[in-house]
Amino acid sequence: MEYKEIISSALQALRRNILRTSLTMLGIIIGITSVILIVSIGKGAVAFITNELSSFGTDYFQINPGNSTFSSLAGTNTLTLDDVEAIREDSSLTNIKRVAPMALSNSIVTANDIKKSVSITGITSEMQEILRPDILYGEFFNEDHDRSAERVALLGVDVAEDFFGEETDPTGETIRIKDSTFRVIGVTESSSALAGSVLNNAVYVPINVAFNEIIGEERIQEIDVSVHDTEQINQTIEDVELLLRDRHDLDEGDESDFQIQSAQDILTTVQTITGLLTTMIAAISGISLLVGGVGVMNIMLVSVTERTKEIGLLKAVGAKEKDILTQFLVEAVVMSLSGGIVGIILGVGGAFLVSLVANIPFVIDIVAIIIAVGVSTLVGIVFGLYPARRAARLSPIEALRYE
Amino acid sequence: MSQPVPVIHLENVTKRYPLSDGEFYQSLNGITLSIHTGEFVAIMGPSGSGKSTTMHIIGALDTPTTGKYLLKGKDISSYTDDQLAEIRNQEIGFVFQSFNLLSRTTVLKNVERPMMYAGIPQEERTKRAMAALELVRISEKANNLSNRISGGQIQRVAIARAIVMNPSIILADEPTGNLDTKTSHEIMTYFQNLNKEGKTIVIITHEEEIAQFAKRIIKIVDGKIVSDKKK
Numbered sequence: 001m002e003y004k005e006i007i008s009s010a011l012q013a014l015r016r017n018i019l020r021t022s023l024t025m026l027g028i029i030i031g032i033t034s035v036i037l038i039v040s041i042g043k044g045a046v047a048f049i050t051n052e053l054s055s056f057g058t059d060y061f062q063i064n065p066g067n068s069t070f071s072s073l074a075g076t077n078t079l080t081l082d083d084v085e086a087i088r089e090d091s092s093l094t095n096i097k098r099v100a101p102m103a104l105s106n107s108i109v110t111a112n113d114i115k116k117s118v119s120i121t122g123i124t125s126e127m128q129e130i131l132r133p134d135i136l137y138g139e140f141f142n143e144d145h146d147r148s149a150e151r152v153a154l155l156g157v158d159v160a161e162d163f164f165g166e167e168t169d170p171t172g173e174t175i176r177i178k179d180s181t182f183r184v185i186g187v188t189e190s191s192s193a194l195a196g197s198v199l200n201n202a203v204y205v206p207i208n209v210a211f212n213e214i215i216g217e218e219r220i221q222e223i224d225v226s227v228h229d230t231e232q233i234n235q236t237i238e239d240v241e242l243l244l245r246d247r248h249d250l251d252e253g254d255e256s257d258f259q260i261q262s263a264q265d266i267l268t269t270v271q272t273i274t275g276l277l278t279t280m281i282a283a284i285s286g287i288s289l290l291v292g293g294v295g296v297m298n299i300m301l302v303s304v305t306e307r308t309k310e311i312g313l314l315k316a317v318g319a320k321e322k323d324i325l326t327q328f329l330v331e332a333v334v335m336s337l338s339g340g341i342v343g344i345i346l347g348v349g350g351a352f353l354v355s356l357v358a359n360i361p362f363v364i365d366i367v368a369i370i371i372a373v374g375v376s377t378l379v380g381i382v383f384g385l386y387p388a389r390r391a392a393r394l395s396p397i398e399a400l401r402y403e
Numbered sequence: 404m405s406q407p408v409p410v411i412h413l414e415n416v417t418k419r420y421p422l423s424d425g426e427f428y429q430s431l432n433g434i435t436l437s438i439h440t441g442e443f444v445a446i447m448g449p450s451g452s453g454k455s456t457t458m459h460i461i462g463a464l465d466t467p468t469t470g471k472y473l474l475k476g477k478d479i480s481s482y483t484d485d486q487l488a489e490i491r492n493q494e495i496g497f498v499f500q501s502f503n504l505l506s507r508t509t510v511l512k513n514v515e516r517p518m519m520y521a522g523i524p525q526e527e528r529t530k531r532a533m534a535a536l537e538l539v540r541i542s543e544k545a546n547n548l549s550n551r552i553s554g555g556q557i558q559r560v561a562i563a564r565a566i567v568m569n570p571s572i573i574l575a576d577e578p579t580g581n582l583d584t585k586t587s588h589e590i591m592t593y594f595q596n597l598n599k600e601g602k603t604i605v606i607i608t609h610e611e612e613i614a615q616f617a618k619r620i621i622k623i624v625d626g627k628i629v630s631d632k633k634k
Contacts, residue, residue: 320485
């Protein structure tokens with residue numbers, strides 16, 4: 001029997017009951033749509049995060065106080081400016097380019113008769129290299145600012161707009177942070193979609209001034225270290241770890257009171273977590289494929305019963321078991337594969353819309369599409385086999401007599 | 404001079420069916436019967452007489468419980484389902500009382516169907532199907548859907564399908580059961596014409612008037628042949 005003829009007769013049989021066929025396909029459509037959608041969004045999210053993190057470069061690592069990610073936020077105070085200085089001054093650490101400490105706080109800022117709680121970030125001039133912001137007005141901190149106790153401030157672009165209005169250069173103006181007056185020396189803007197909202201909403205002051213005037217104690221939340229040779233970054237991390245453990249009088253076996261993570265580590269962690277989540281949600285969506293398959297089986301069984309006489313007639317004119325089996329199996333596969341194809345179209349379309357709305361890259365995973373086609377064919381074969389065998393094994397007399 | 408081999412030869416054929424209460428129903432009680440090439444036979448009998456079972460066995464839709472069925476000299480009593488399917492495809496052309504055609508399928512595709520199972524290429528299928536439709540004068544309806552033609556036309560298409568594989572026997576089960584008298588006669592005339600061209604025809608009917616179109620009438624009662632008359 002020819003496949004062209006079989007497929008056209010399967011399409012004819014399915015068209016006979018178009019509403020029923022469509023409803024049966026719905027389970028497969030929903031399953032495939034959600035798998036394609038979730039995998040595409042997942043891949044898009046990974047691409048987005050990778051781009052973001054890569055825009056800061058992978059040539060640096062960060063040191064945080066405490067032994068868990070949250071310790072630094074909880075106010076753990078195990079890193080000092082002396083540690084920063086020790087890393088800077090160690091002549092054996094030749095791969096290190098810049099060492100930039102950071103201190104975070106929140107404070108009431110007053111300017112232009114406006115009063116607001118703003119995030120205050122204490123940094124040094126070296127942070128320019130790490131954050132790579134655009135300087136909209138004025139200048140970034142220089143080494144003189146690092147050393148002196150002069151009260152100067154850099155404004156994130158959103159803060160500048162809040163206090164001084166849009167497209168106004170506030171350089172030279174003064175703002176009050178807590179009880180001290182600071183002179184604005186510039187406005188910065190970060191174009192990072194991920195970090196921009198935080199970086200552009202902060203006021204930056206020299207770290208020493210932050211400790212003395214705002215925080216009231218020496219408390220470092222993060223030390224960013226950039227390197228010359230990214231290939232050697234792991235060796236440098238080990239060396240810095242040894243140096244800090246030595247400085248903190250930690251014995252062998254003691255847990256470190258700080259954490260070191262490279263940008264690459266963060267990237268890998270984010271990719272692993274997103275990949276895992278995507279796989280998990282896609283697998284859950286896959287369950288609806290199973291439900292769809294049961295629907296296909298149910299309808300095929302109904303169809304075999306309805307067409308018993310037809311099967312009898314076909315057997316009378318010479319159809320063998322395999323001819324009937326093939327015909328019904330092809331019908332089930334055509335039904336679930338069509339559902340799969342509609343699902344792919346909807347999934348890809350949906351992923352495109354989500355990428356537009358959420359502003360993430362539109363990623364089509366060809367492997368996911370190939371798997372979707374394979375899975376929907378397989379669902380048709382697996383769930384169509386039993387009804388098809390039932391049809392094929394009908395006795396021609398019983399089938400012809402069926403009322 | 405040796406006798407020619409009959410196209411159908413049933414020898415002491417019995418058939419019994421198991422019933423749900425563990426008992427058996429004896430449908431045929433030892434039928435012995437020979438039909439030769441070119442005969443036009445009507446098998447008659449009241450309902451429950453075993454005439455349909457006889458037709459099922461002759462048509463290779465079923466096998467006897469005991470006894471032998473020789474088709475063109477070959478014993479097919481113990482053939483497998485697929486072997487019987489091949490016999491039906493190659494040797495027997497069926498015309499049923501109702502549900503003869505696949506609905507929502509064109510007349511042409513219906514007639515082509517047995518050739519599809521025989522693996523005949525599409526081009527030849529169409530040629531032979533059109534020739535068969537020509538013979539029963541319905542080729543102009545070739546591209547009509549089969550549920551869009553009249554009862555008499557359906558039976559003519561069924562006859563076209565029955566002859567398209569050039570089988571040894573044309574087996575018709577109450578072919579005029581659903582037709583008015585005029586159309587019934589018209590259909591029976593087609594069978595007569597085919598018979599004149601040398602086709603072997605076996606018709607199952609309970610109508611005396613229809614049976615009269617045949618050249619030989621066999622009557623079955625309670626699973627036994629009670630009369631076998633040639634005209």
